[in-house]
């Protein structure tokens with residue numbers, strides 16, 4: 001497999017550059033807790049290095065621990081996020097030194113990689129895919145933390161293509177069997193495996209994610225004051241939390257504003273809504289006379305390829321999706337006709353994570369790999385599945401089979417949704 005090592009080395013360099021850009025801030029910004037929901041940024045930074053040490057150096061490379069005494073600090077299961085600022089964490093400069101020391105040795109292990117190695121952790125460079133995707137996921141978490149900090153000037157913005165006037169707002173997907181999950185994507189997570197056949201009755205799915213403009217009609221129609229639209233737990237959450245709009249939205253007279261990386265701007269009507277919880281997505285769908293798609297319906301609408309537009313990989317992104325932090329926001333609906341699935345469903349990948357109706361559960365035949373704490377411990381009726389990645393997701397850390405999950409009350413993630421409905 002010529003080129004694999006070069007590709008891994010390039011991707012490792014790119015993800016690290018990304019992490020360093022997001023943590024190129026004063027120590028005060030990096031060490032404080034911007035929200036009890038999040039770790040201090042300096043924790044994420046050292047955690048990605050510690051994870052890399054654990055998996056690439058120790059497990060795959062057989063190298064002795066570099067700093068075993070700090071392992072407990074960066075074990076995500078050991079201390080809750082809210083308690084992490086009080087831990088004796090590595091200071092920012094020390095954290096950067098530690099992770100770059102790990103990275104140097106990781107490149108030595110990469111140099112010795114035999115892509116035909118039968119060990120499943122090393123085969124095809126799996127362990128490098130594991131740490132690459134892990135770091136990109138934490139980079140997206142850092143962006144969520146930076147948004148919660150409400151400070152301007154910390155996150156780069158950019159240009160996006162314009163939206164397009166609405167075409168048929170719903171797409172019909174005919175009844176039939178499709179293949180869900182994957183056996184062949186080399187760096188797929190355990191929770192995406194194995195591929196299995198599913199039959200779905202025919203259904204309709206929205207061509208685009210629900211926009212801020214559409215969501216605003218729900219708000220202004222009194223959606224947050226009417227228990228009819230909410231599941232009992234969702235209504236309880238509304239009453240307890242007092243929410244009456246997406247996170248970061250405020251009303252000033254007749255105008256709605258949203259805070260985006262420390263700056264207020266008018267709510268953009270054509271942009272997919274983000275920062276809504278699963279409960280809000282579910283309530284909106286009921287108000288609209290629809291429902292959320294199941295994750296099977298979401299995945300089938302992608303048309304059975306690694307990306308909705310084909311099997312061509314993330315290197316071939318072009319103008320097909322808003323992934324990888326091109327700008328610090330979702331693109332208006334209709335901005336990516338070239339990224340449509342064979343059914344004509346658009347913006348499935350990128351822009352906003354999409355809440356689905358499904359609990360995070362294992363596929364039939366699931367086997368935990370390489371560790372239970374990545375997926376298995378989260379299975380059950382606690383977390384809802386999100387699909388498709390957001391503007392903040394790197395193209396190497398998402399695909400049509402990729403499954404994300406979170407609690408139904410979570411709003412700081414870059415999550416929106418689209419609706420579906422059954423055939424009449």
Ligand code: AVJ
Pocket residue numbers: 076134137138141374403404405406
């Ligand atoms: C898959 C995004 C839910 O951030 O909690 C990071 C990814 N796992 N470190 C998370 C993850 C271990 C995970 N999510």
Ligand code: FE
Pocket residue numbers: 047051076134138
């Ligand atoms: Fe992690």
